[in-house]
Amino acid sequence: MGAPMDVLEIRGVVKSFGGVRALQDVTFSVRQGEIRAIIGPNGAGKSTLFNVMTGLFPPDSGEVIFDGERVSGVPPYRIIRKGVGRSFQITNIFPRMTVFENVQVALFAHHRSSRNPVGLARRYPAVASEALGILGQVGLAEKYEQSASILSHGDQKRLEIAISLASRPRLLMLDEPTAGMSRFESRETVELLRTISREQGLTLVFTEHDMDIVFGISEKIVVLQQGMVIADGTPAEIRANPQVRKAYLGEEISA
């Protein structure tokens, strides 16, 4: 179905929770290097889709294909090792570790050093400088010594992005990466993501509430409503789509 350049394909994914049909026959694909937004009102099923795509739970039916390989039903840690990174809507970090350690441990996992029970963690200078590099990228280098739990909300979000980047993903999925950030912080974060995507050829799938951001950065957009894909196209196509305009009551998307 998908073109050879597709890095991610979602085919007919269905997921219900009890009586709630959170995802109904969701199908779309993401090209290599693309910046793709998934939008939709609260409860549309965006986070559920992220969870299915990253193996937190399997879909009831349908499949998720990453790099031509079926990954639905594969546990998260294996999907991550194939080159997928993810951040969560509700910040998910290692609170009682320092900022530096948060990224360091992610790098240990990525470089498969985690298995080493005898070497000293602090005797990994390459990992240390790599961690500092990533922290520098997200603007947290100065705070490396702080406990992650005392960071501001925005910094915690950035730290989670840093953690996700540490596993050097080819596909990065960010569930509301700017949630709770100030407008200024959001802009900065988005710029950062755009730069990283461009520099590293990283495919980016993200959800976002701020429509200016969504239309400013994404190359393609999928619109979910009540678990169904109601539109899939370029920002211009989405803007022009009457169904989308109706769903959003014409408020947020200005033509």
Add this chain to the structure above:
Amino acid sequence: MMATIDVSFLTVQVLSALRQAAFLFLISSGLTLIFGVLNILNFAHGALYMLGAYFIYALTLHLTGPAGFVVALLAAPLGVALIAAVIETGLLRRIYVQEEIYQLLLTYALVLIIDDLAKIVFGPEYKSIPKPDAISGAVTIFGGTVPVYTLLVLVLAPAIALVLWYLLYRTRTGKIVRATSSDREMADALGINMSALFTLVFAFGAILAGFGGALAGPARTVFPGVGTEVIIESFVVVVIGGLGNLWGALIGSLLIGTLETVGIIVFPEFEMSLIYLLMVAILVVRPWGLFGRPLKIKALSEKNLGMEAQEISPVHFSVNPLVRVIPVLLLLAVPLVTGRFYQYLLTQIFIASLVAVAFNLLLGTTGLLSFGQAAFYGVGAYTVGLLATKAGVSTLPALLLAPVFAAAVAALIGFFCVRLSGVHFAMLTLAFGQLVFTIAFKWYGFTGGDNGIQGIPVRPLPGGVEIGSTQAMYYFALAVVGVSVEILRRIRSSPFGSTLKAIRENTQRAAYLGVNVKLYQWAAFVIAGAFTGLAGGLYALMEKSITPDIIHWTKSGEPVFMTIIGGIYTFAGPMVGAVVFTVLNSYLVAWTEKWALVLGIILLVMVLLLPGGVVGFVNEKARAAFGKRGWVRRWTFSKSAAS
């Protein structure tokens, strides 16, 4: 065989199985209800059962005759409920926002306290509770002789179950309880008065336990510590049925009641092992029990409870290697200035330290509360004991095999346990530990049963080094423990150790780093098991005799105690705790019989006031006093990055 089973025999056995199930259900329904709503695994539930039995004992001393018995039967559970309400409002409530293990530890401290208080008030001996004549006879049913009291139990317990069902399914409060139990956040969001609900449910669960005790007391006997047996059985019931699920408790009670009755007839020696085996079998197929499902209960919002979680932060200190050498030098010099008593005491401390440090690789580093470490200690001790006495294996090879066998057993047990998390994990390790205990306790042919193994020979090490004397054993234990502790310290500071910490901090996020979380937890479990086994082997050499007591679950509580005392997020904490515990233990035992009470109170105070432990507290103070650097060299990565 079948032909010889007649109807009368069958009748007696079926009724006896049902009676056993009835007692189990009364206790475990309360346990599971409390867990469902409060998300607390109440270790003290067995102690509440015991109080129910003691209360009816005390009441029937004054209230005689059928009417007196009825009054006593009703008043005893209410007395228990009152005590439970005090416990909930006075103690538990303070730590709801803390991590769940602290709640579990608090109830464990209560077990120590209540058991010893019962001993003080009622005496250490077994008490039997007189029944009025009207219900102390027996009747003949299908040719079998059945005590009238059994019939009474079989009427009353289902009646209580019906009342319970009515309250939960037909009243408004009951509906709220069930809603809270299945979705706490929802209940939280609905603005239900959680405080009152929690007190109510805890007291109500206690009534069930108290009633179980009051009803079972006259049929069995009561003695201090009866609760520690009862609680394990109830744990098995609720684990089998699914934690927090009442139907599960019912089915679990019937299964265990039946199995115990059948077991006594068919495999009298291994009756207790059977119930653990059944549990294992069920959990292999359904890790969360027959009716259970993975619970993902988030902590209550702090706002709703009007309090703040106390932040216990791991301290990033690393002691200068030179600083570490000083205590070792001091310890090397100890035998020069002290006699055998202190050498023996310190040897005990070394062994306890190893157990505690190994345990804390699980708790403090990986975030897994194991309540079954005594099993690995026991496997190590019995490995040395059996190899030395039965196979004539020399001391050093026997000792080296101790961690190997312990690791093998840990690998097997861990395989099942790491599929679960939180209190489920704790309970499963506990039950597996008890399985090992029952085997050692009953297998007379192999382990010597409750007699244990005496006269374990301590042979010279290769090269003819004698380690039989107290002083030689002191140095030997110091060396073995010293090397082991250093290895464990290395493991904790390695990338593997960092990964374990990440798992502790956030299991889900760790999985999303590409870490196979279960595998790492399993590895940590096996490593901890191996070193615990080594400590057990040393113990066998030090004492030259062992009994199954060292495998009992209450023994598994010791490293928990030491670690909490010393400091969970520090490496040295468990060792400090081992010193405190061992010294208290040996002096208190000599000085007072109430040492469990003292330990319980200390644990209680620590959990409530100083959850970071002594070392954590000192570190915090040092940091406050000396600034960021604290009192020891603090490593920074920049140093290593630059090197």
